[in-house]
Amino acid sequence: MNFLDYAPAPESQAILNLKSEYGLFIDGDFTPGRGKAFQTISPATEKQIAMISSADAADVDRAVAAARRAYDRTWSRLSGSDRGKYLFRIARLVQERARELAVAESLDNGKPIKETRDVDVPLVAAWFFYYAGWADKLDHAGVGPNPAALGVAAQVIPWNFPLLMLAWKIAPALAAGNTVVLKPAETTSLTAMLFAEILQQADLPAGVVNIITGAGDTGSALVNHPDVNKVAFTGSTAVGRAIARAVAGTDKKLTLELGGKGANIVFDDAPIDQAIEGIVRGVFFNQGHVCCAGSRLLVQESIHDEVIDRLKQRLSTLRLGDPLDKNTDIGAINSAAQLARITELSDIGDQEGAERWSADCAIPEDGFWFTPTIFTNVSTSHRIAREEVFGPVLSVLTFRTPAEAIAKANNTPYGLSAGIWSDKGSRILAVADKLRAGVIWANTFNQFDPASPFGGYKESGFGREGGRHGLAAYLKPSVRPSVRAALNASPEPAASVKKPAAGKKATK
């Protein structure tokens, strides 16, 4: 045992009080789904945690109908301050049950307990706390006086930050006065079910939030439902495209937060110690299951060797293993399917001539694991430099001048995040101006805050979550925007052709 070996320090699961099976949460109650129930497993042990219901089209219909009723009869008639009070209650309940939620999330998702405990769950509470205060201040959201809610919001979230993505979706939607039908990812439904119990404790009116579980079919039925007014999706660009096609021709408002291939640019004057930590945080945080991961390291040529050496040293100290162990840095890959994808793309990296280095760490026998891996000698045409790996795999490229760094960073159809490491403020600001990405971290990486808008350029999607902008995504102006009614004296109106109603495609 050398000094880096720690005795096991597992967080106790005794705090959990899980059921063996979970129903759908519709109209304030748990109810069995009509689809075929499926198991949710711990990706660290492959053991079953619970059985999860699957919602079929009729269940989706029930959930949307419940949300519509709650919108019409309850939620839209409530004052903003009362809506806010419910959100404050939820924030407090999340704080009270924080440890339980963190343990459940680590168990079900595979991410380290130190992340769920210190990042995911505190941010969940912060998100509800932040948007709670907005509920009675909507005039300041930036969409004009007395803005209106959209109605029923259909929300589909991914498996990488299950409860946090739920909070990103539900908190602004409710603050703005919408009701919600949310579908968690198939492999990570557990904390959403615990959250449903929290909603019962908060006495949130029935139907305001409905949570339906299931696979892609369930999500598809939800976003295609004719009676939803807003679709918010976080996930892959391929599914995002399909959703954009599906809502074409409807009045559904759409927010898409999709994939990324973030560039983390390290200049030769960067504070190296912090930069190494930032690179690690950028792509090995949450096993690299982060849409805004800094998965392409662009390092200035003159410091390439030093950075790579120090990075390897640092990665060698990371501890991979039991997600519930408080000393664990790298947890389990979320699913067998994702592990296969990471393995496949890494093998392609080898085949295309990049040089692979992996940290030397023991892999547990059961479960899904991938050791932190760096590819050097990567060129911009390599698939590991172009495609989202969504795993603990870093592709390293070099540059000589700021212009080259910017060109390489922008050489992607994605545009979600980027990082800049330099001691020179003027250079950071100039480079930040030129990067086509929605979130730019300078001398830091993977920071999130409910007050800070987050979202992508280009094929990383559109719309923002977080901050005032994230609130506006769930609102519409009270009247049609016409800033200068006095000037609006265009001649005789054009032939009036009505747009199709929400959910109905125009006939072709």
Add this chain to the structure above:
Amino acid sequence: MTRLTIPKTYKLYISGKFPRSESGRVYEVVSNKGDFLANAAKASRKDAREAVVAARAAVSGWSGATGYNRGQVLYRIAELLEGRRIQFIDEIVRSEGVSAQAAAAQVDEAIDRWVWYAGWADKYVQVAGNANAVSGPFFNISVPEPTGVVAIIAPQGSGSLLGLISAVAPALVAGNTVVVVAHETAPLAAISLSEVLATSDVPGGVVNILTGSPAEIAPWLASHADVNALDLVGAEHLDWVELQISAADTLKRVLPPESGADAAAPALARIVAFTETKTVWHTKAVL
């Protein structure tokens, strides 16, 4: 004895130049009484693609200009429009068949609307952006930036000049460059506007104007991978759902068709629709 007039040849406007359609095609533009007015160029797929190339090349210069500079350049266009007021009124009377009074009202409104938008160029960032108070030692700011190349189907109803300007001006304010398909049956004002643009300080390629059939050209623009956004404001009579589906392949930002008297009404929302919010975090030292 009356003087024999010299009719104008109406061509496309791409990259600051006035080419004919590469296809060699033209179509007859007639007055509302059916009298021949001009042979307008009928733009092809290749013309549309050339226009996108020109627009892309112009993005860095136009979006890189300061808001103050863009505002002045846009205001300059209003000055030139004012100088050609009579010409536009005459063209609108001939092609739309409206009274001189109605045409004058349209031109005046178009010029005033252009000025209104010009004034936003150095202000929309302040109004649509945000300083964010995050709970940590970070400086954090959100600013809107132009989306890039915007393809526009200009309004096809009455008011050919006003409709065009109502759609083009807001996209330009933020620093986007534009490929616009003009009013199909009343394209003359659009081509005359391009003469104004060519003699103003707007760099070539910032605005590219195509005449011809929106139904033929729009699908190529909607599916073009180097177009970032699609304004379907004038596409209500096209198969616009199909255009929107096509635009989804590259996740273009899309504005739907509008109709009625307040279609494309002046609004900050039209400017912000074709912007992307960039959030920059920077660490603060702990002193």
